[in-house]
Amino acid sequence: MTSRPILACAAWPYANGPRHIGHVSGFGLPCDMFARYQRMCGNPVLMVSGTDEHGTPIQVQADAEGVTARELADRYNRVIAQDLHGLDMSYDLFTRTTTRNHYAVVQDLFLGLYANGYIFARKSLGAVSPSTGRTLPDRYIEGTCPICGFDGARGDQCDNCGNQLDPIDLINPRSKINGETPAFVETEQFFLDLPAFADALGTWLQSKSGQWRPNVLKFSLNLLADLQPRAITRDLDWGVPIPLDDWRDLPDKRIYVWFDAVIGYLSASIEWARRSGDPDAWRAWWQTPEAESYYFMGKDNIVFHAEIWPAMLLGYNGKGARGGTPGSLGALDLPAEVVSSEFLKMEGRKFSSSRQVVIYVRDFLERYDVDALRYYVAVAGPESQDTDFTWSEFVRRTNDELVANWGNLVNRTVSFAARNIGEIPAAGDLTDGDRALLERSSAAFATVGESLGRCRFKAASTEVMRTLAEANKYLSDEAPWKLRESDPARMRTISHVALQLVDDGKTLLTPFLPRSSQQVFEMLGGNGIWSGMPRIDEVDEDGGPAYPVITGDYRSAAARWESAPIRPGTPLAAPAPLFAKLDPSVVDEELARLAGA
Numbered sequence: 001m002t003s004r005p006i007l008a009c010a011a012w013p014y015a016n017g018p019r020h021i022g023h024v025s026g027f028g029l030p031c032d033m034f035a036r037y038q039r040m041c042g043n044p045v046l047m048v049s050g051t052d053e054h055g056t057p058i059q060v061q062a063d064a065e066g067v068t069a070r071e072l073a074d075r076y077n078r079v080i081a082q083d084l085h086g087l088d089m090s091y092d093l094f095t096r097t098t099t100r101n102h103y104a105v106v107q108d109l110f111l112g113l114y115a116n117g118y119i120f121a122r123k124s125l126g127a128v129s130p131s132t133g134r135t136l137p138d139r140y141i142e143g144t145c146p147i148c149g150f151d152g153a154r155g156d157q158c159d160n161c162g163n164q165l166d167p168i169d170l171i172n173p174r175s176k177i178n179g180e181t182p183a184f185v186e187t188e189q190f191f192l193d194l195p196a197f198a199d200a201l202g203t204w205l206q207s208k209s210g211q212w213r214p215n216v217l218k219f220s221l222n223l224l225a226d227l228q229p230r231a232i233t234r235d236l237d238w239g240v241p242i243p244l245d246d247w248r249d250l251p252d253k254r255i256y257v258w259f260d261a262v263i264g265y266l267s268a269s270i271e272w273a274r275r276s277g278d279p280d281a282w283r284a285w286w287q288t289p290e291a292e293s294y295y296f297m298g299k300d301n302i303v304f305h306a307e308i309w310p311a312m313l314l315g316y317n318g319k320g321a322r323g324g325t326p327g328s329l330g331a332l333d334l335p336a337e338v339v340s341s342e343f344l345k346m347e348g349r350k351f352s353s354s355r356q357v358v359i360y361v362r363d364f365l366e367r368y369d370v371d372a373l374r375y376y377v378a379v380a381g382p383e384s385q386d387t388d389f390t391w392s393e394f395v396r397r398t399n400d401e402l403v404a405n406w407g408n409l410v411n412r413t414v415s416f417a418a419r420n421i422g423e424i425p426a427a428g429d430l431t432d433g434d435r436a437l438l439e440r441s442s443a444a445f446a447t448v449g450e451s452l453g454r455c456r457f458k459a460a461s462t463e464v465m466r467t468l469a470e471a472n473k474y475l476s477d478e479a480p481w482k483l484r485e486s487d488p489a490r491m492r493t494i495s496h497v498a499l500q501l502v503d504d505g506k507t508l509l510t511p512f513l514p515r516s517s518q519q520v521f522e523m524l525g526g527n528g529i530w531s532g533m534p535r536i537d538e539v540d541e542d543g544g545p546a547y548p549v550i551t552g553d554y555r556s557a558a559a560r561w562e563s564a565p566i567r568p569g570t571p572l573a574a575p576a577p578l579f580a581k582l583d584p585s586v587v588d589e590e591l592a593r594l595a596g597a
Contacts, residue, residue, distance in 0.1 A: 004292060006045045007285040008035040009265045010089075011297035011305075012052035012097070015076040016061050019083045020358045021373065021389065022351035026298035026341040029377045030457055032089045034294060034339075036511040036531060037452040039090075039554055040561040046285045048268035050095035051077045054239040055257030056137045060177055069238045073098055074547070081548045083361040085536050088370060088514050093272035094550035097264055100541050101274070105267035105329075106260045107243035109316055110232075112327025114244070118193050118315035119232065126189065126235060127155065127167040127182040129175060135235045136167070136175055136182050137257070143170030157303060162219055164228060164303065190242065191229040192259070196321040197311040198227050204310060204334060213384065213455075215299070216340045220306040230308065232259040262309040265295070266332065275539070275551075283330075292336035294455070299340045306338040339455045342382040346389050347594065357594070369579055371513040372398045378461040378512045391590040395582045401465055406505065407578040409472050413498040414523050418572035420484060424499055424525070425492035426568035434497050437474055441467055441504045442563040448508055449561055457512075464508045471501035496568070499524065504563050516578050521558075525570035532557040 011027035013019055019028075027049075035047040053073035062072040077096050084094060096102070113119045127136040141155035146169050150160035155167035167173055168184055175182055202224050208217055232255060233242055239254030247253060266286065273281035285291050295305045311320070317331045318324030326332075343350070349357045364373060376394055379401070380387060417424065430438075444467045451460035475498050483491040506520040514531040521530035532554035538546045 002290070003041075003043045004290040005285045005288060006035070006038045006043045007265075007269070007291065007293035008038070008045055008047040009293060009295045010047070010049040010091075011295070011301055012049055012261050012264050013080050013084075014055075014057070015051040015053045015073045015080065015096070016057055017076060017353060018079050018360045018362060020351055020353065020360050021364055021377075022344045022346065022358070024084070024087060024361060025344040025377045025381045025389075027296050027301075028084060028089060029087065029374055030339065030341060030381070030383075030455065031294075031296035032087070033374075033378060033457055033511040034296070034452065034455055035090055036514060036559075037449070037561065039532075039557070040507075040510065040559045041449070042560070044284070045092070045554070046269060046272065046282075047090060047092050048094070048265055048272060049091060050093075050097060050264055050268055051080050052257065052261045052264070053077065053096055053098045054254070054260060056135055056234070056236055056238075057140060059134070059236065059238045070098070074545075078548055081536055081550055085534055085550050086361060086365045086370065087374070088533055089550065090514075090532060090534050090552055090554055091550040092552070092554070093268050093275070095264075095268050095271055096547060097260060097267075099267075099271065100544075101271045102260070102264060102267040103240050105270055106240045106255060106263045108328055109263050109266075109312060110255065110259075111243055112316040112329075113192065113312065114190075115327070116315055116318050116320070116324025117322045118196055118320055118324075119190050120193060120229075121188055121190050122229075123186055123188045124191075124231065125168050125184040126187045126231075127173070128185050128235075129177070130180060130183045131178065136177070137234070138167055140176045141167040141170065141173050141182055142176055143167075143173035146171055159300065162222055163226060164223065164230075166228075187235055189231045189235075190233045192232050192308070192311065192315075193229050193320075194227040194308070194311055195229065197314050198224055199321065200314050200319055201227075201307065201311060204314075205306070208337070212337055213340065215342075215384065216302055216306060216338050219299075219302050220338075223303060223307055227307075232256050258304060258308070259312075262304055262312070265293075266329075272551075286332050287330055288333075291333055293333060294337050294339055295335050296339045297341075299342055302338065302340050305335065305340075310334050337455070342384065342386045344382045344387055344389055347391070347591070348388055359590075359594075368582075369398075369516075371516045372402060372579065374512055375402055375461065378457045379465070381457070383456070383458050391587045395584060395586050398579065398582050402579045403581045405465060405472060406468050406509070409468055409475070409498075409505065410502055410520055410523070410578055411575055413475060413495070413502050414572060414575045416481065417495045417499060418574050420481075421492060421495060421572070423572055424566050424568050424570045425496050427496040428489045428493040430493065430497070433474075434493070437470060438497060438500060440470065441501050444504070444508060445562060452511060461512055464505070464512075467508065468501075468505050471498065471505065474498065474501070496566070500563075500566050503566050507559065507561070507563070510559050517559075519576075519578060523572070523575045524566065525572070526558070529557045531559045 010031035138155035145153035145158040148161035269282040480491040480494040510517040534552040
């Protein structure tokens with residue numbers, strides 16, 4: 001199969017606090033699993049994201065803490081980078097939206113859309129906090145939906161009926177920040193003319209039938225019937241300046257955060273290229289026919305990634321109802337797929353930092369194995385429906401599936417061979433059963449790979465565990481330990497087959513469990529890096545303040561998506577356990593911690 005550039009885009013976490021496991025189950029870990037698989041297939045992957053740092057919520061929180069918006073963003077940019085690095089997220093570049101590079105790319109997109117006639121200025125009523133005089137972002141206003149009557153609709157969208165809204169449309173609107181009723185004042189803003197893309201978006205979305213997750217495609221198509229112009233600027237002083245004469249120097253007009261955040265995928269790609277030493281390297285992922293781009297996020301972000309971002313790209317390319325010509329960067333590719341997850345709850349309740357219904361990534365990783373969390377998200381995460389993280393299920397899956405199935409297979413197979421043979425033995429005469437099991441293990445790469453390529457992580461991880469259970473059964477049924485004296489040749493053949501199954505299992509699990517897969521790689525005599533791990537670098541822009549980025553060298557890793565023959569004669573040593581069994585008391589301890597938070 002010919003390799004193709006794969007752009008893997010994880011949604012940008014908002015820089016107002018550390019990440020909890022509900023966040024990373026949607027935007028983060030699925031994207032990393034997909035990117036790691038694609039690299040193993042030999043495809044050039046560019047995985048990008050960063051912290052989303054503009055908007056009123058940052059300013060409101062900064063005021064409450066007595067710091068500047070920049071100071072708050074600096075703090076949480078660093079915290080979030082550490083969280084995601086701890087999860088072994090293999091970003092080529094995880095950056096931020098407060099760089100000069102990002103500002104320049106956002107302004108270029110704005111100007112391209114403006115030149116093609118898809119951005120226009122008009123006066124409208126904007127929501128303002130009466131107590132502060134500051135603009136209220138649409139998502140910080142709640143009220144009753146005028147269409148379906150749902151109480152709890154946001155100022156930009158009703159999650160109950162899916163319709164786009166404006167804050168002025170809400171019945172009994174209230175600020176989520178302090179509960180006050182917002183004032184609506186006349187203000188002049190720039191708008192993105194979304195209705196001008198209805199036909200182009202419809203044609204594009206229809207072409208994704210059978211490819212996208214049904215919930216994403218249905219939701220996106222339903223929005224087309226009522227597209228409205230959408231404000232892309234706001235009255236605030238924290239954000240990207242408007243790049244037009246008479247506007248660029250205004251101290252209280254900035255580009256709206258949602259508009260600049262989605263452009264981050266492009267600006268991060270351009271920043272990565274510049275840091276790689278080839279400023280045009282990003283074009284392979286954005287401007288070639290064979291390239292494919294995948295965007296990972298929670299379902300509350302579908303509208304931005306399946307409607308607004310594609311509309312912005314179409315407008316920049318000159319492909320909307322008004323035509324036009326591509327902007328200065330050239331025509332840009334639209335998403336190949338928008339991969340949206342549902343919501344992860346915790347013990348039956350919605351994750352909420354303010355209500356302390358939460359476990360933060362850093363706290364989780366202080367107490368538990370990172371691969372245990374990665375596995376749980378793969379096999380039981382909110383891939384296609386809302387799911388519930390419970391401590392009892394986490395303990396059960398860790399003990400029954402990681403420890404008793406995979407960990408047990410590795411430990412007893414490698415331990416037996418190391419103790420009784422001292423090396424990987426050569427295979428003698430294989431039975432029909434031996435051959436059939438080896439063939440099924442090899443065939444799993446196609447089955448699991450097909451699911452991973454379609455972002456079906458639950459199906460993929462479940463199939464791997466089924467394959468490993470067969471391997472465990474084979475070892476128990478063949479019982480090589482009974483053949484030490486009576487048939488040592490058969491004992492060595494069984495050990496060879498079992499070790500080959502372990503090696504296959506290590507490879508199949510690599511996208512999900514990169515850290516423990518590296519351990520198994522080394523147990524079986526591997527040297528060097530099996531699956532690349534991220535690092536945090538301190539960087540700057542032309543001598544400005546330093547900030548952390550996540551990056552890494554993943555292209556030199558040895559992992560390939562195939563069954564590779566093990567090497568007879570490779571020395572083996574007694575292995576350390578892959579995973580620690582969790583005591584059932586963990587459940588009560590964590591529930592008590594949650595109740596007392």
